[in-house]
Amino acid sequence: MQTNLADWAKNSSYGEEVDAILRKCVHCGFCSATCPSYQILGDERDSPRGRIYLIKEIVEGKEPTSITQKHLDQCLTCHNCETTCPSGVQYGHLVDIGRELVAERVVRTPADRFRRTLLAAGLNSQVFAPAVKLGRMLRSFMPATLAAKLPEARPAGALPAGRHQRQVLVPLGCVQPALMPSIDAATIRVLDAAGISSVDVSRNTCCGAVNFHLDKVKNSIAQMKSNIDAWVPLLESGQVEAVIMNASGxxxxxxxxxxxxxxxxxxxxxxxxxxxxxxxxxxVIAPEAASLKARFKRPLPASAAFHPPCTLQHWQGLRPLTESLLRELGFDLKAFGEANLCCGSAGTYSVLQPEIATGLRDRKLESIGKTSPSVIITSNMGCMSHLQTGTQTPVRHWVEVVDAALSA
Known part of the structure; x- marks a missing residue:
């Protein structure tokens, strides 16, 4: 793709990177076939190729509008297009830069600003956990759509007291400890069964994703720095060998x-x-799969459908490893169509873009439902909660299911 960046873009900190990304795009359109928002909306501007053109126009000097912002907002940032692209276009980096440029130039409506500020402040607040508890008590008085966002919490259970030579850090995030504490607890117990202890830094913090995707980039950068300041010394001192994430997002x-x-x-x-x-x-668990399986005290569910989150399969490329691990543990995985497509959760996307998110959720569950699994397993709490709002089939993080099999 030929480019003619405006002088202000050429001289910016991202000018060379944007130019290099744009020039890689060859207009092939392969990305459209795997773009979830395009599958739902059918608008070229809601395809990766269309959004690339919108960003290209901005850095070439055209002023963005609220329409530009709308189409960039409707991107789920699933990176499926990057998996598909034969030219290696780093669309994710480009759309992040594009959104920042638009946010600097387009004023959102008061209602949209309020909603985004409320989400960013609420999800990062110390009162989030008490608010979740209160919300669960008042579920019956809430609108169904809001009540669905508060899944029933599964008990965390007791944590192991033993110390192993191998130690890792399992950070406590911003939302998961309040909404689904069983995931972190199950992670710590499964690691313990594998001979690995979890170091507790007694510090709940967001990775920065919530603020970043709600236009609060400065706040997000501050959270990133704070995490680096807390985690890197533990790694450099040898106190922990790795930082373990149980939420692929x-x-x-x-x-x-x-x-x-x-x-x-x-x-x-x-x-x-x-x-x-x-x-x-x-x-971390993959090399220990055989030894863990030998310690199972309960059978696994009869069959399972594994929903690979976009952040696992497209961002990190870990779908093959995870599916191989699950099969080695003994899961009978049922294959289903369009496993590559986003379920519509995408962090706060399901709140900000509920119609698109619901359409993608239902499409995903329809494909999964054809296999009639005993349980749906995944690697991200956001996907888990979102999918559960549309099905009676239990949806669990796979580590919870393994933890249950290891329990007496």
């Missing part, structure tokens, strides 16, 4: 820290060091 975002902190010289090298030690829980 958080893991994928943290692995992008070097890109987001590219203009922060004091943190860039630290970010590069950190991501070398960030592992999805599947990466």
């Amino acid at each position: 958080c893991g994928a975002f943290v692995k992008e820290y070097p890109f987001y902190l590219r203009n922060e010289p004091d943190y860039l090298e630290k970010a590069r060091y950190l991501v070398q030690h960030v592992k999805d829980i599947a990466e």
Whole structure:
């Protein structure tokens, strides 16, 4: 794709990168076939190729409008197009830059600003957990759509007290400990069964994704720096061997820290060091699968459909490893169509774009339902909660199911 960047774009910190990304695009349109928003909306401007053109127009000097912003907002940032693209276009980086440029130039409506500010502040607040507890008590008085966003919490259970030679850090995130504490507890117990202890830094914090995707980029950068300051010394001192993520959305975002902190010289090298030690829980458990399976005290569900989150399969490329692990553990995985497409959760997307998110959820569940699984398993709480709102089939993080099989 030929480009003619405006002078202000050429001289910016991202000018060369934007130009290189744009020039890789060859207009082939393969991305449209795997773009979830395009599958639902059918508008070229809601395809990766269309959004690339919108961003190209901005950096070439055209002023963006609220329509531009709308089409960029409707992107789920699933990165499916990157998996599909034969030219290696780094669409994810481009759309992140494009959204920042538009946010600087287009004023959102008061209602949209209020909604985004409320989400960013609420999900990152210390009162979020008490609010969730209160909300669960008042579920019967809530609208069905809001009540569905508060899944019934499964008990966390007791945590192991033993200390192993191998130690890792399992960060407590912003939303998961309140909405689904059983996932973190199950992760710690499964790691313990594999001979790995979890170090507790007694510090709940967001990876930065929530603020970043709600136009609060400065707040997000501050959270990234805070996490680096807390985690890197533990790695450098040898106290922990890795930072373990049990939410693929958080893991994928943290692995992008070097890109987001590219203009922060004091943190860039630290970010590069950190991501070398960030592992999805599947990466750590995979070598221990056989020994864990031998310790199962309960049978696994009769059959399972594994929904690979976009942040696992397209951002991190860990779908093959995870599915191989699950089969080695003994899961009878049922294959279903369009497993590559997003379920519509995408962080706060399901709140901000409910119609598109619901359409994608129903499409995903229809494909899964044809296999009649006993349970749907996944690697991200957001996907888990979103899918559960549309089905009676239990939806679980796979580590919870393994934890149950290991329990007496």
